[in-house]
Amino acid sequence: MARYSREQRRRAVELYERYEHSAADVIRELGYPSKGALLMWYREWLEERRTGVPSRRGERYARYTDEQKRAAVDHYLTHGRRLSRTMRRMGYPSHEVLAAWIDELAPGERVTGRGPVADGVRRMAVARLAAGGVTSRQVAAEVGVEASVVRNRVASTAARAGTGGRSSDTRQAGEEE
Known part of the structure; x- marks a missing residue:
């Protein structure tokens, strides 16, 4: 309507x-x-x-209080940054509304960019992580993927190679096979 x-x-x-x-x-x-x-x-x-009294028709009805919005955003930020998880736990709202609250109350904190990640980007992220000195979350932010993409790739390549964490995908830049 x-x-x-x-x-x-x-x-x-x-x-x-x-x-x-x-x-x-x-x-x-x-x-x-x-x-x-x-x-x-x-x-x-x-x-x-x-x-002489103006109609209140058309005024937006605030279904959720500011405290409820803040609680939902805080839950999202502290429990894995998953919209579905927050909605299940808190009981509200829709994906779109929760995403808007996150963008409003914690700009830049919402996880976006789901979907396939190019193999070259994955390899670069894994190589950066394997080089040390940074966390998977930092590497993921640098290359524009979720931290789970980096962690899962490191675990899967280490398991395949049986190297205990280092494989050809995780060699430092400039290393030859």
Whole structure:
């Protein structure tokens, strides 16, 4: 259902009066609203004029408090940065709403970029991690992948090679086979 601003509703009602209560002419000119919505807006406008009290229709209802939003974002940041996990634990909201809260309250902290990662990028990340001095999270941030991509790649290549953590994929840059 489309939402219209107070200004859009006021304009439609003014045209409705100017066009001698012809909803069809208003809708034809503006492209909105439905006849039923226009009649409801007109009744509200008459009531506002009669009482002097503005209608509260169209004001956004805040379903969640600021404390609930902060709790959800904090859970996300401290429990693995998984939207689904946070939604299951907290019981709210949708992926889109939770992502918007994270972007609002903790800009730059939301994990994005899921999907296949190019093999060359994986190898570069693993080589950087194997060189030492950095964590998988730091390497992942440098190359733009999730930390789990780096950790999983190190574990899988070490297991395949039986090298206890170093394989041809994890050699330092410049090393020859």
